[in-house]
Amino acid sequence: MKLILLIALCILSFGSSLAKDAAPLADDPVIEQRLISISEEMRCLVCQNESLSGSRSDLANDLRREIRTLIKEGKSDEQIRNFMVERYGDFVLYRPPVKPITWLLWIGPFIILLIGIVGLLTYLRRRNEAVSNIALSDDDNKRIDALLNNKNEKGAL
């Protein structure tokens, strides 16, 4: 029994020494780096919450292959992005482009911020006015002075 185990171990260890290192992903690391930087900004259409660079879906594999070919053809990042948008629409981009239909998306938060600021300012002004409208009579001033002096004397003691 021990002998069999020993032989098995020998064979197994021999096999692992023959195993190769993991093959590099691509021949050209520069192309691969560009592929990653482009595809990270793109949505995989099959699994919509994954980026094109992270997805293992079949379509994502095909599209990465396609982008790799385009890079090898010497296309610019802009041209590659246009290639994708022409086929899949703006939806494929994680950063929506600024154009009439997305204006509300881009400036909407700032409009809401502006409304908030205007609302806050009018509220504060109204409150200030309410406070400043209280007029003090001479009698009131005398009483205040008396109270303050009284306190000061006590403090001195």
Place this chain on the structure above:
Amino acid sequence: MKVKFLLPLLLFIVLVIFLAIGLNRDPQEVPSPLINKPAPAFEIPQLSEAKQSFSPASMKGQVWILNVWASWCVACREEHPVLVELAKSKIAPIIGLDYKDKREDALTMLAMQGNPYLLSAFDADGRVGIDYGVYGVPETYVIDKAGMIRFKHIGPITMNILNQKIYPLISELQKS
């Protein structure tokens, strides 16, 4: 004073309406940028006759339907009887685009379920599919006489979609 009191309720109702609209939309249905654009050109072998090729240019002058399908796609099998029905109506020729499939498997499926296609083009590596923005088979395109894409449906077409969208659109396109 009364209006101020109702304001949070009104805001809440607006929020609920937006959420209701958002929930009832299908996130898989992405509007295609190809609508009203010329159908991308290609020339690839046919499914049954590998030596002959098919190109959309040969369909110029008639309204036709391009249906992207594959034997490995379960939804396509579901859709198939509807396509057979559509073919029976003879309203317009249906061209198949067999997407990333194995020839034998595709031919077996057509033999078993009937063949609604005038012919099928064989897109072995899915390159044509990319040009048509295919991301979920089955997809169906209606292309007009001038070779423009007029309609795209993602996912299996049903009798409802046929009757409400595709039939009226085709008869309208054929008039022009």
